[in-house]
Amino acid sequence: MGKPQGAVSRIRKRKATDTDKKSAKKPKQADGKTKTKPKPKAKPKPVKQSPETKAKPKTTKKPKAEKQAPTKEAKSSKKVSGKDGPSIHELEYREREGYTAPLPTRNSKGELVFEDCPRIRPNMSPKEVLQAGSFGGTYFRPIKSGVTGEKYTGVWKELPKDWVEGLEISKQISSCTYHLDVNTYGVKCGGSLEMWESSGWIDKQDPYGWFQWYCRFYLGRRTDDDERQIGRWDRCTGVKGRWRNNLIAKCARSGCAYDNTAVSPVVRQTLQHWGYRLTEADFNKAAKRFK
Structure with missing residues (x-):
C-alpha cells in the first residue's frame, strides 16, 4: 500500500527544512557561489644558516709591524745546550751564581758565538769536552793551590748536573790517577798544575786553570x-793558533x-781540552798553505 498523502507532504516539508538549514550555514556570493573562509597564510619558516654562511663580525686589522731583516749570523745561529735552548741545570747555575752575560749560540759552521766576545770561537762546549773524555779524568781532582794556598775538593759539584x-x-x-782510556784519543797530554802555576798562567779566581775559566765564562x-x-785560546786554537795549524x-x-785520528792524537786531545775539534771546512781552508 502506498503512503497516505498527508504523510508524504510532511516528509517533503522536513527535507525542505533540512535543505534550508544547510543553505543558511553556507552564505552564497552574488554570483550564486558559496563563500569559503580564506585559509590563513603559512608563516615562512626561518632559514637555518650554516656556520660557513653566518655573517662574521667585522674586525679592524692592526697594521703589522715591520720586521727587521735578520743578520747572516742570526740566520745561521741556533741555541746550544738542548733542543730548545739551555738546560734547566744551566739556568739554575746562572741564577745561583748571578751570571748575566748571554749564553752562546752556534753558527752554521758549528762554532760557538759569544755575542759580547766574538774573538773566541770554540766548537765544543764544556759539557761536550767532558762527555767526550778529557784530562784523563783528573781535572777536578782535590788540589792544594800554589796560587791561593787553599785546598779544594768536590769542585766538580758546582757544574750543571747534566x-x-x-x-x-x-x-x-775527579780522579787523582790519570786514565789514558778515559781520553778520546787514548793518549796523555798537557803539563802539571804546578807547571802552569810556576809559569804564571793560573789566576786565583780559577785555581784549576783555563778549562775552569771556560766553564764559568760559557x-x-x-x-x-x-x-x-x-x-791564550786564540794563540793555541784560533785561526792562526799554534796547535790547530800544527x-x-x-x-x-x-x-x-x-x-x-792516527795523525797526531796528542795534538787532537790537546785541542779538545781547549774546546776545539778540527773540522773539514777549517782544514780545507788552511791546508793549501802547507802542501
Whole structure:
C-alpha cells in the first residue's frame, strides 16, 4: 500500500527544512557561489644558516709591524745546550751564581758565538769536552793551590748536573790517577798544575786553570781576566793558533784526511781540552798553505 498523502507532504516539508538549514550555514556570493573562509597564510619558516654562511663580525686589522731583516749570523745561529735552548741545570747555575752575560749560540759552521766576545770561537762546549773524555779524568781532582794556598775538593759539584750525567765521577771527573782510556784519543797530554802555576798562567779566581775559566765564562760570568784567557785560546786554537795549524799541516803533508785520528792524537786531545775539534771546512781552508 502506498503512503497516505498527508504523510508524504510532511516528509517533503522536513527535507525542505533540512535543505534550508544547510543553505543558511553556507552564505552564497552574488554570483550564486558559496563563500569559503580564506585559509590563513603559512608563516615562512626561518632559514637555518650554516656556520660557513653566518655573517662574521667585522674586525679592524692592526697594521703589522715591520720586521727587521735578520743578520747572516742570526740566520745561521741556533741555541746550544738542548733542543730548545739551555738546560734547566744551566739556568739554575746562572741564577745561583748571578751570571748575566748571554749564553752562546752556534753558527752554521758549528762554532760557538759569544755575542759580547766574538774573538773566541770554540766548537765544543764544556759539557761536550767532558762527555767526550778529557784530562784523563783528573781535572777536578782535590788540589792544594800554589796560587791561593787553599785546598779544594768536590769542585766538580758546582757544574750543571747534566754536564756530568752518565759519567763515572771518581774515574772520569775527579780522579787523582790519570786514565789514558778515559781520553778520546787514548793518549796523555798537557803539563802539571804546578807547571802552569810556576809559569804564571793560573789566576786565583780559577785555581784549576783555563778549562775552569771556560766553564764559568760559557755560563755567563765576565771578569777582568777574560781578555787574557781568550788570548791564550786564540794563540793555541784560533785561526792562526799554534796547535790547530800544527795538526792541519801534519794531515796535509801526509796526505791524510782531516779526521784521521792516527795523525797526531796528542795534538787532537790537546785541542779538545781547549774546546776545539778540527773540522773539514777549517782544514780545507788552511791546508793549501802547507802542501
